[in-house]
Each structure stands twice: as structure tokens, then as C-alpha cells.
Amino acid sequence: MIAVEMRKQAFRLRTYIAFGLMAGVPIIMTLALEFGRRPRNPDEQTFFAVATHSGLTIPLAALTSVSTFLLVVVVSLFAGGAVSEEAGWGSLRYLLIRPVTRSRLLRDKLIVACVMSFVATWLITISSLIAGILFFGLHPVLTPNFEVFSESEAFYKIVIATMYVAYCMTGIVALAFMISTMTDTTLGAVAAGVGIVIISEILNAITTLGNVRGFLITHHWHAWEAMFYGRGSTSDMIDGLLLQIPYVVVFLALGWWWFHRRDILA
Numbered sequence: 001m002i003a004v005e006m007r008k009q010a011f012r013l014r015t016y017i018a019f020g021l022m023a024g025v026p027i028i029m030t031l032a033l034e035f036g037r038r039p040r041n042p043d044e045q046t047f048f049a050v051a052t053h054s055g056l057t058i059p060l061a062a063l064t065s066v067s068t069f070l071l072v073v074v075v076s077l078f079a080g081g082a083v084s085e086e087a088g089w090g091s092l093r094y095l096l097i098r099p100v101t102r103s104r105l106l107r108d109k110l111i112v113a114c115v116m117s118f119v120a121t122w123l124i125t126i127s128s129l130i131a132g133i134l135f136f137g138l139h140p141v142l143t144p145n146f147e148v149f150s151e152s153e154a155f156y157k158i159v160i161a162t163m164y165v166a167y168c169m170t171g172i173v174a175l176a177f178m179i180s181t182m183t184d185t186t187l188g189a190v191a192a193g194v195g196i197v198i199i200s201e202i203l204n205a206i207t208t209l210g211n212v213r214g215f216l217i218t219h220h221w222h223a224w225e226a227m228f229y230g231r232g233s234t235s236d237m238i239d240g241l242l243l244q245i246p247y248v249v250v251f252l253a254l255g256w257w258w259f260h261r262r263d264i265l266a
Contacts, residue, residue: 026128054139058132079176080189082109121166161224171247178255
């Protein structure tokens, strides 16, 4: 069933558009940096400020900008449509007529949603790497705080950063998947995924909340930047990995519980 679901998702127009956005936005970003070059502002401490020094810096800028919204939309789309679309099309009942249990149906669809989300994240990095190297060359990476990393060390850190960003999407995948088991429209699941990120980011910007911010789903999303910036500790990445676990467990448990009690004939 996983192979069937993968083929079905792979040849959908929606998938082409989503993957096209993930690959296309970094290219557009690279072109904008190439044709809009200007003297660097020493007060600007972002990856964009040093992006033209090396093609290996482009993936860092792309991950920073795309992962906070556009990637969330794409991930929510894949996970949010997993069950809701079948219900909306009226094909959900026929899937369960076959010798397929509800748990197996959810498991296989969740696996496919995770794979598609993982691929979407890597498309950002791969596309920006190719475009960055073509336009800016393969040079040691200059970070915003003027540290320099060799090409091999930077590439290794980029791989870690991409894996980390992909993992941080698991909480959103679980949330959108849970909503997908409760509704017949994908839009509701996508809205839930994007909504929780927006709310989390707003609350995370309120410093007076103190340690409460550490429990927000997006709080450690940019912890990977410490590998390049030197701002903060990479131990925050461990906290970010652990933070997603309760969100994933709770959301998936609720989704499983709801779907096993849902009347799919209604």
C-alpha cells in the first residue's frame, strides 16, 4: 500500500507544484542576490549579508527564510491531505473494504507524508546548493560574525542543518495529519499547521514569557544556526529534537483515537 500511495502522490499536479516551489524559490533568491548586489552593511547579521561570498552560504539563507512559512505550508499540505482527501473523494470507505485495517491505513499514509515532507526539505538545500555554486562558486564559508569554515566542514554542517530542519517539521506533520483524520477538507489541516506556527512565532517573540517559550513548537527551529553563527549553543539542537517528541506523540495518538471511532460511512 505504501508503494501505491507513493505513486499516487508522486504523479499529482499538487506535488509537482509543491516541489517546484521548494526548488524554485532558492533559485529566485540566488538570482536576486546576484543581480541586486550592494555593499555589505556591517550591522546586518544574517546569512543573506554574506551569501555572495560562497555558493555554500545560499542553502543557509534559503533554509532560514523558507522553513518558517513556505515549507510549513507544503508539509501541512502533504500531511493534511493524507486522509481528508480520501474522505472528500468518497474513496475512504473503499480503501477499508479491502483487507486493510484502519491502523495500517494511517501508518502507511503517515509514512508517505513524512517521506514527501523530507524530500521537500532536501529540495531546498539541493536546489540552493546548485544555484549558489553556479553563481558564486565553491569557496570557504564566511559567517555573519566573520568566522570562516572550509568547504568540507561547511558542507557537513549544511547536511546536519537540513536534517534538523526536516526533523523539526515532524510536529507540524503530526498536527496536520491529526486534523486530516477529523475533517473532509485539506484546507482545514493546512490552516491548522500554518496557524500553530504563526501563533508560536508570535508568542516566541514575547521575551517576557521567559522559559515558557521553550515549550513552543517553533522555539528551537533555528537552533542549527548556532553551528555557523556562534550565537547560542548547539545544545539547543538537542532540546529542539526532544521538544518535537511530545507534540508528535500527542497529535498522532489523538488522530489514531479519533479515526478508529469515526464513522467513515457518514
